Ligand code: HGY
């Protein structure tokens with residue numbers, strides 16, 4: 233058959249999404265079906281075991297590296313050719329969905345199975361990977377496994393990272409779940425190219441009625457943890473003028489970064505966003521002025537200069553509040569990645585392939601971080617987006633309809649085929 237007419241088996245892919253979605257399943261009151269598989273937990277191990285089992289079933293040569301990244305390789309006709317790598321992640325946030333990351337890995341398995349089913353050989357090997365701790369929800373930074381894979385972080389440093397929730401050491405958790413692999417990090421050789429299928433996780437494609445996103449790059453990310461220390465005091469007896477209240481400062485920072493994002497929202501492409509995702513009071517009691525607050529601030533922008541401007545405004549706000557409220561504010565950087573532009577030829581290939589398959593397509597940057605932004609450091613890279621229902625993600629209501637899943641996987645298959653045959 234003409235490989236240009238090859239398409240995936242959407243039902244088979246959907247069945248794997250459902251099966252993996254049962255691992256760490258979270259059911260909502262309105263029929264939502266999400267996932268909780270924080271990196272290196274027992275649920276993550278169970279999900280890893282399931283996907284590795286599928287890789288073996290497909291006859292892939294499976295390797296596990298020292299940070300727990302797993303790569304399954306289908307041989308090409310040229311044993312010396314670097315593989316075309318398809319990848320993403322299968323760890324989730326605590327209130328995650330069945331599609332974020334999982335789709336990209338399982339669509340990779342579907343690509344391999346479709347090639348095998350139709351007896352299609354490729355010049356370059358085709359590999360499928362899932363990277364450790366893409367979410368960064370438990371161990372920061374995010375995209376940690378792919379960052380180590382491309383040599384952006386020493387594996388020794390990554391293994392010593394402590395979990396934000398229980399202080400567990402990453403390397404100990406990796407060994408505990410049996411995924412401290414023998415393959416050295418960083419990867420010995422760069423892939424020939426990298427392609428990642430992912431849900432958009434935002435509202436743009438759905439709002440515009442477009443099925444495929446040809447992703448042009450990823451915005452810059454700045455994560456900071458603040459430890460605000462004041463003075464614990466009695467809530468009833470302590471006059472307002474005598475308080476050194478970290479709880480008030482935390483609230484002022486939250487409203488301050490909202491104002492910052494609003495003011496900067498008209499600058500550049502208007503992508504500035506700011507989020508307080510975690511905020512923990514101590515001792516967290518109704519009648520006690522808090523002693524301390526630990527919180528996180530997530531700032532993002534597609535423009536590096538504007539992101540630095542946002543960071544400067546945020547830092548100045550912290551310094552001003554520390555003076556006015558007589559508290560101390562300790563800042564710790566959890567993640568800092570500059571914006572990334574993907575390879576123009578790969579973007580063009582995703583766009584033209586989507587059109588050839590008859591799908592509506594538009595170019596767009598990614599608001600979320602992805603493993604692709606790390607692989608882009610070492611090889612030609614792009615991403616294929618499909619719509620997220622109601623623009624929701626990092627929410628158990630995350631959903632993408634089967635027709636869009638198949639469309640995205642078909643585009644992935646055809647892009648990989650063209651690159652793996654040396655066509656691009
Ligand atoms: O935070 C992110 O953008 C990604 O989900 N790790």
Ligand code: MN
Pocket residue numbers: 321332333366430601602
């Ligand atoms: Mn993701």
Ligand code: MN
Pocket residue numbers: 325332367626
């Ligand atoms: Mn995510």
